[in-house]
Amino acid sequence: MKTIHWFKPLILLILVAYPAMCVVWPMPQMMSTTSTVLTINSKKFTFQSSSKSDILHQAFERYMNISFIPLGKQIQPQLSESFNVTASSGSLTSLKVNVHSSKEELNLDSVENYTLTVTAKGATLDADEVWGALRGRLETFSQLVEPTESGMFQINETKVIDFPRFKHRGMLVDTARHFLDMEVLYEHIDAMAYNKYNVFHWHIVDDESFPYDSKVLPEVTAKGSFNPKTHVYTADDITKIIKYCRYRGLRVIPEFDTPGHTRCWGRSKPNLLTKCYTGFLPNGKTGPINPIFPENYEFMKTLLSEVHKRFTDKYIHLGGDEVLLNCWKSNPDVRNWMVEKGLGNNISLLESYYESRLLGIASNLGYDYIIWQSVVDNNVKVMPSTVVNVYKGGFPAELDRVTKRNFTTILSSCWYLDIYAYGPDWKRYYSCEPFSFNGTQKQYDLIIGGESCIWTEYVDDTNLISRVWPRASGTAERLWSAKNVNSIALATPRIHDFRCKILIRRGIRAEPVTGPGFCEYEFGM
Amino acid sequence: MKTIHWFKPLILLILVAYPAMCVVWPMPQMMSTTSTVLTINSKKFTFQSSSKSDILHQAFERYMNISFIPLGKQIQPQLSESFNVTASSGSLTSLKVNVHSSKEELNLDSVENYTLTVTAKGATLDADEVWGALRGRLETFSQLVEPTESGMFQINETKVIDFPRFKHRGMLVDTARHFLDMEVLYEHIDAMAYNKYNVFHWHIVDDESFPYDSKVLPEVTAKGSFNPKTHVYTADDITKIIKYCRYRGLRVIPEFDTPGHTRCWGRSKPNLLTKCYTGFLPNGKTGPINPIFPENYEFMKTLLSEVHKRFTDKYIHLGGDEVLLNCWKSNPDVRNWMVEKGLGNNISLLESYYESRLLGIASNLGYDYIIWQSVVDNNVKVMPSTVVNVYKGGFPAELDRVTKRNFTTILSSCWYLDIYAYGPDWKRYYSCEPFSFNGTQKQYDLIIGGESCIWTEYVDDTNLISRVWPRASGTAERLWSAKNVNSIALATPRIHDFRCKILIRRGIRAEPVTGPGFCEYEFGM
Structure with a gap:
C-alpha cells in the first residue's frame, strides 16, 4: 500500500x-x-x-x-x-x-x-x-x-x-571565562552544522581573559590570557576555525566587547582603563576603557585592524553592554574632561562619544557591526546599518522599540544556555517566539534571527557539549522552521530521536532532556 | 629555613x-x-x-x-x-x-x-x-x-x-531512569575512591526500568528492562562491580525499592501491582505491589534470595518511599481484605503489614537493612537494627526524631546532586551539617553518615561524570573531615585545585564549579 x-x-x-x-x-x-x-x-x-x-x-x-x-x-x-x-x-x-x-x-x-x-x-x-x-x-x-x-x-x-525562517541563526561561544580547546570547538561546530546553525559568534575575550594571540599588542595577550602559551588562539587557530566553519556553512563573527568587559586588558596598559573613585580617592578598581585619552582610540584601532585581517566576515560584534557608567562618573579627570568638551555631566553623552569614535574606527576598516542593545537603549548615535543584539529581559517590548527605530535586530534574551534549570528546560528555548509583540510586517522583517548564548562561567572542555546539546536544538528549530512548528508535544519525541539517532550516533555527547528513557545505542556503547 | x-x-x-x-x-x-x-x-x-x-x-x-x-x-x-x-x-x-x-x-x-x-x-x-x-x-x-x-x-x-568523621560515606547511583554503561560506572567509582567515599548505593531498579538481569525471574527483566540484551547488568557485571569497588575500599549496597517504584515489574506479572480505582472502576493505573496476595511475598522472596547470592554486603536497601497509599485505599479488594484481617480502614497498618513481611523475608536471608525514612515516619514496626535513610526536607527535625527512637540513620536530604542550580552549588552540599539539631551525644552517635544521590531522570553516560564531579566532593569532605572544616572561603581554592590537579589529571571529566578560571592542564589538553 x-x-x-x-x-x-x-x-x-x-x-x-x-x-x-x-x-x-x-x-x-x-x-x-x-x-x-x-x-x-x-x-x-x-x-x-x-x-x-x-x-x-x-x-x-x-x-x-x-x-x-x-x-x-x-x-x-x-x-x-x-x-x-x-x-x-x-x-x-x-x-x-x-x-x-x-x-x-x-x-x-x-x-x-x-x-x-x-x-x-x-x-x-x-x-x-x-x-x-x-x-x-x-x-x-x-x-x-x-x-x-x-x-x-x-x-x-x-x-x-x-528554507530557513531566519537568515541569522547563531550561537555565542564565550572563550574568555574558560578557555575551550580547538578540538572541543570543532566538535561543537559540527553539532551546530547538524542543527543548521549558520553563525559562530565568537565571544573571544572578556574581563577574565584575553586568549586572542595578538602580534601587534603582544603584551595584552601575555598578561591578559590565562597562559600565553597554552590558553590562546593563534592567527593560525583562527584561520582554521574560520575554514572549518565555512566548509560547514557557518560564518564566524568575532566579538571584541568594549568599553566594559575589558578588565584583563588593563594589566599591560595602565592608562587603558578608567580608575574608579570612592569620594576623592581611587578605590583600586578599574572600570571601562578610559574615553578621555586619545591613545586609547589608537589602541582600539591597532587591535581592530589586526582583527580585521584575521577574521573574514563583513561583521564584527563590538559589544557595548554593561558599561559601568558610575566608574566614569566617579573619576574627577573624566568629569573635568566632560565639562571641557561641553558634555556637562550627561554621562550618556560620554558613552555616545566613545561609541561613535569606536564605530568610526570599525567603519573605516570596512566593518559592519553588531552591538548589544544597551548602546541604542542609551541613545548612542549609531550607523543605520547597525545590527542590534537584544539580550535583556522584556525582549518583546525591546524588539518593538528597536525595530520601530528601523534597526535590524537579532534576539538572544531567551536563549541563554548557561542559565540552567532542572528538567526539560529545552522547552523554554523552543517556545521563545521572536514575533511575540504586536508589530508590523516591516518590523518583523527587521528581525533577521537570533542566537543561543553559552557563557562559560561554569563551562569548559569538560561539559560544553553536554551542557549545550541538545538544549540548543530548541533554538535551532525555532530559528529554522515555520512559526507554527511550535508544539512541545510533537517536538518532545523528535528531539529525543534527534539526540539518539543523529547527535549521539555521530559522537556528540548530548545529554538526555526528555526524562527517563534510553537510546537504542547509548553514547560510547 | x-x-x-x-x-x-x-x-x-x-x-x-x-x-x-x-x-x-x-x-x-x-x-x-x-x-x-x-x-x-x-x-x-x-x-x-x-x-x-x-x-x-x-x-x-x-x-x-x-x-x-x-x-x-x-x-x-x-x-x-x-x-x-x-x-x-x-x-x-x-x-x-x-x-x-x-x-x-x-x-x-x-x-x-x-x-x-x-x-x-x-x-x-x-x-x-x-x-x-x-x-x-x-x-x-x-x-x-x-x-x-x-x-x-x-x-x-x-x-x-x-580517620573519617562518619563511617558510612555513600553515593546513590540510579541505573533505572537511565542505564549507565559499565565503563562509566568504573570511572565514577574511581572518582568516588579519590574522594574517600566508601559505599556505592546501587539504586538498580525503579518504575522506569529493571536492568537487573534475573535468572529466577527472567520475564521481569525481559519486559521490565529497556532492552534485555543491551541495557542490563548480568550476574557477572554485578560481580565485577563488587570486586572493582572492594579493591578500592567501597561496599556495594543494592536497593530494591518496594512496594512503590515497581511499575515496570508489573508488565510481566499481572497480579503483582495493585490496580488503582476511580470510584467503582479500575482506572487503568497500577500502584504499589499488591499486599493482599501471598504469591507476591513469594515473588519478593525469590527475587531477594537471588539478590542475596549476587551481592555480598550484609546490608540491602529495601526502599519503602513514596508508597501510593491512595491506590491501595481505592481498590475494593484491598479494602475488603483489610476488614477481614482486622486492619479496619487504617492504611498505615496495611503498609506495616507489607513491610513487616518484607523485612521478615530479608532478615531470614541474613540481611540487615536500610529503608527510606517514610517507613518509620508511618510507624511501621521495623527491627531495632534498621538503618533509616533520611531524604526529605526538614531533615534536622527528622534526624532528631529518628535518633530519639534509637535508630541508626544516614542522611541524604541535602545531597541530591540531580537537583541542579546555576553557579557554585557545591557550596550547598559542602555546608550541609548533619548535626544541625540540638541533640545528645548519643543521638549524634546514631548518625553514621550520609549519601550523595544522583537520580538519573536527566543523566546518562553522556553527563554523569561532569554532573556529579566535583559537586559530590562537597559531600565527601563533609562526611570525612572534621566538623569545623567548613569554611567555604578556604574550601573554594582547594576544590578548584582538587578538580584540576587530581580529578582532571586522572582523566575524570569534572566540570568547573568555582567560576571563571582555568586549569594549568585542561581536560583533554
Missing part, C-alpha cells in the same frame, strides 16, 4: 511525516514521505554533482561517513561488496546535486534554500547556492537515511522543500 | 597546610607539612609492605600510575633512568606500609584510620586495616605528590593522622 502526500498543507505534512522512521531536525518547511522504502548500499552509493566546488566535494566526503553509520558504535561502514538486498521497493545508488549558482560568498545574504527529492527513480537535490546544498542534500538527506540490521541502509521516498 | 609544626591544633595545621603546593581532599583530620621538599624519581620509587594482601598490591599498581602523572597529558611516566635531581632537601625512594591486621572484611565496622609520615629519613604509613592503607597511603600520599618541570616529582615533608 503506497500513500503519497505531495505538497499537502504544512500541518498535514508534518503529521504524515511522523510515521516515517527518520527524524529531521529542524523540521523542514515542507516535507512529505511515502511508505515506499528504498534500499541503499553505502559501498555503492555516490554523491554526484557537475559542480567543482571544493566546499561541496569536501562535504560529500564528510557526509559519506555520517550518513551511513551502521547499527552499533559510531564507526564507518565496513560493508562487504557482496550483500543481500532486503525486501524493499527499490534501491538508491546516488544523489544528484544541482547547484545553480557558483557564488560561494558566505554572508547574511547567502541563500540556503533547497529542494530534495528522493524517489525510486533517483534522488536529486536542487539548491541555488552551495549553502543550500550543505543544509539540504547533505544534512537533511543524511538524517533521512536509516541503518538496518542487515548492514544496509534505507530511506523513504521523500520530498523536501526547505 | 625549615619550619616544623607537628601536632599543632587542627585549625593551625590547616593554615600551615595551605602554602604547600599539594591539595588533599577531603581535608585530613590532622596534617602538617614542613618546607622541606623531597624529590621522587618515579622510576625508582617503590611501595613496600610485608603484607601479602592482594588488595594492597593491586592498589600499589594503580597508585604507581596515578601518583606520578608528569606535567602534560594524563599519561604514565616515561622517565629515562638517567635524570638530574633538582634542588631539593633530599629524595624519597619508597613508602613503607604497615598494616597491623590482616582482617579484610569490608563492612560498616571496617577501620579506615591511618598515619602517614613523610620525612627525609623515609616515608611510612601505618594503618590498622588494609582500608586505611588505601585511604591513607595511597590516596592521600598520591595527592601530596607534585610533578615538576624536570619530569621528576616532589613531596613536602608531611605528617598526616587521619
Whole structure:
C-alpha cells in the first residue's frame, strides 16, 4: 500500500511525516514521505554533482561517513561488496546535486534554500547556492537515511522543500571565562552544522581573559590570557576555525566587547582603563576603557585592524553592554574632561562619544557591526546599518522599540544556555517566539534571527557539549522552521530521536532532556 | 629555613597546610607539612609492605600510575633512568606500609584510620586495616605528590593522622531512569575512591526500568528492562562491580525499592501491582505491589534470595518511599481484605503489614537493612537494627526524631546532586551539617553518615561524570573531615585545585564549579 502526500498543507505534512522512521531536525518547511522504502548500499552509493566546488566535494566526503553509520558504535561502514538486498521497493545508488549558482560568498545574504527529492527513480537535490546544498542534500538527506540490521541502509521516498525562517541563526561561544580547546570547538561546530546553525559568534575575550594571540599588542595577550602559551588562539587557530566553519556553512563573527568587559586588558596598559573613585580617592578598581585619552582610540584601532585581517566576515560584534557608567562618573579627570568638551555631566553623552569614535574606527576598516542593545537603549548615535543584539529581559517590548527605530535586530534574551534549570528546560528555548509583540510586517522583517548564548562561567572542555546539546536544538528549530512548528508535544519525541539517532550516533555527547528513557545505542556503547 | 609544626591544633595545621603546593581532599583530620621538599624519581620509587594482601598490591599498581602523572597529558611516566635531581632537601625512594591486621572484611565496622609520615629519613604509613592503607597511603600520599618541570616529582615533608568523621560515606547511583554503561560506572567509582567515599548505593531498579538481569525471574527483566540484551547488568557485571569497588575500599549496597517504584515489574506479572480505582472502576493505573496476595511475598522472596547470592554486603536497601497509599485505599479488594484481617480502614497498618513481611523475608536471608525514612515516619514496626535513610526536607527535625527512637540513620536530604542550580552549588552540599539539631551525644552517635544521590531522570553516560564531579566532593569532605572544616572561603581554592590537579589529571571529566578560571592542564589538553 503506497500513500503519497505531495505538497499537502504544512500541518498535514508534518503529521504524515511522523510515521516515517527518520527524524529531521529542524523540521523542514515542507516535507512529505511515502511508505515506499528504498534500499541503499553505502559501498555503492555516490554523491554526484557537475559542480567543482571544493566546499561541496569536501562535504560529500564528510557526509559519506555520517550518513551511513551502521547499527552499533559510531564507526564507518565496513560493508562487504557482496550483500543481500532486503525486501524493499527499490534501491538508491546516488544523489544528484544541482547547484545553480557558483557564488560561494558566505554572508547574511547567502541563500540556503533547497529542494530534495528522493524517489525510486533517483534522488536529486536542487539548491541555488552551495549553502543550500550543505543544509539540504547533505544534512537533511543524511538524517533521512536509516541503518538496518542487515548492514544496509534505507530511506523513504521523500520530498523536501526547505528554507530557513531566519537568515541569522547563531550561537555565542564565550572563550574568555574558560578557555575551550580547538578540538572541543570543532566538535561543537559540527553539532551546530547538524542543527543548521549558520553563525559562530565568537565571544573571544572578556574581563577574565584575553586568549586572542595578538602580534601587534603582544603584551595584552601575555598578561591578559590565562597562559600565553597554552590558553590562546593563534592567527593560525583562527584561520582554521574560520575554514572549518565555512566548509560547514557557518560564518564566524568575532566579538571584541568594549568599553566594559575589558578588565584583563588593563594589566599591560595602565592608562587603558578608567580608575574608579570612592569620594576623592581611587578605590583600586578599574572600570571601562578610559574615553578621555586619545591613545586609547589608537589602541582600539591597532587591535581592530589586526582583527580585521584575521577574521573574514563583513561583521564584527563590538559589544557595548554593561558599561559601568558610575566608574566614569566617579573619576574627577573624566568629569573635568566632560565639562571641557561641553558634555556637562550627561554621562550618556560620554558613552555616545566613545561609541561613535569606536564605530568610526570599525567603519573605516570596512566593518559592519553588531552591538548589544544597551548602546541604542542609551541613545548612542549609531550607523543605520547597525545590527542590534537584544539580550535583556522584556525582549518583546525591546524588539518593538528597536525595530520601530528601523534597526535590524537579532534576539538572544531567551536563549541563554548557561542559565540552567532542572528538567526539560529545552522547552523554554523552543517556545521563545521572536514575533511575540504586536508589530508590523516591516518590523518583523527587521528581525533577521537570533542566537543561543553559552557563557562559560561554569563551562569548559569538560561539559560544553553536554551542557549545550541538545538544549540548543530548541533554538535551532525555532530559528529554522515555520512559526507554527511550535508544539512541545510533537517536538518532545523528535528531539529525543534527534539526540539518539543523529547527535549521539555521530559522537556528540548530548545529554538526555526528555526524562527517563534510553537510546537504542547509548553514547560510547 | 625549615619550619616544623607537628601536632599543632587542627585549625593551625590547616593554615600551615595551605602554602604547600599539594591539595588533599577531603581535608585530613590532622596534617602538617614542613618546607622541606623531597624529590621522587618515579622510576625508582617503590611501595613496600610485608603484607601479602592482594588488595594492597593491586592498589600499589594503580597508585604507581596515578601518583606520578608528569606535567602534560594524563599519561604514565616515561622517565629515562638517567635524570638530574633538582634542588631539593633530599629524595624519597619508597613508602613503607604497615598494616597491623590482616582482617579484610569490608563492612560498616571496617577501620579506615591511618598515619602517614613523610620525612627525609623515609616515608611510612601505618594503618590498622588494609582500608586505611588505601585511604591513607595511597590516596592521600598520591595527592601530596607534585610533578615538576624536570619530569621528576616532589613531596613536602608531611605528617598526616587521619580517620573519617562518619563511617558510612555513600553515593546513590540510579541505573533505572537511565542505564549507565559499565565503563562509566568504573570511572565514577574511581572518582568516588579519590574522594574517600566508601559505599556505592546501587539504586538498580525503579518504575522506569529493571536492568537487573534475573535468572529466577527472567520475564521481569525481559519486559521490565529497556532492552534485555543491551541495557542490563548480568550476574557477572554485578560481580565485577563488587570486586572493582572492594579493591578500592567501597561496599556495594543494592536497593530494591518496594512496594512503590515497581511499575515496570508489573508488565510481566499481572497480579503483582495493585490496580488503582476511580470510584467503582479500575482506572487503568497500577500502584504499589499488591499486599493482599501471598504469591507476591513469594515473588519478593525469590527475587531477594537471588539478590542475596549476587551481592555480598550484609546490608540491602529495601526502599519503602513514596508508597501510593491512595491506590491501595481505592481498590475494593484491598479494602475488603483489610476488614477481614482486622486492619479496619487504617492504611498505615496495611503498609506495616507489607513491610513487616518484607523485612521478615530479608532478615531470614541474613540481611540487615536500610529503608527510606517514610517507613518509620508511618510507624511501621521495623527491627531495632534498621538503618533509616533520611531524604526529605526538614531533615534536622527528622534526624532528631529518628535518633530519639534509637535508630541508626544516614542522611541524604541535602545531597541530591540531580537537583541542579546555576553557579557554585557545591557550596550547598559542602555546608550541609548533619548535626544541625540540638541533640545528645548519643543521638549524634546514631548518625553514621550520609549519601550523595544522583537520580538519573536527566543523566546518562553522556553527563554523569561532569554532573556529579566535583559537586559530590562537597559531600565527601563533609562526611570525612572534621566538623569545623567548613569554611567555604578556604574550601573554594582547594576544590578548584582538587578538580584540576587530581580529578582532571586522572582523566575524570569534572566540570568547573568555582567560576571563571582555568586549569594549568585542561581536560583533554
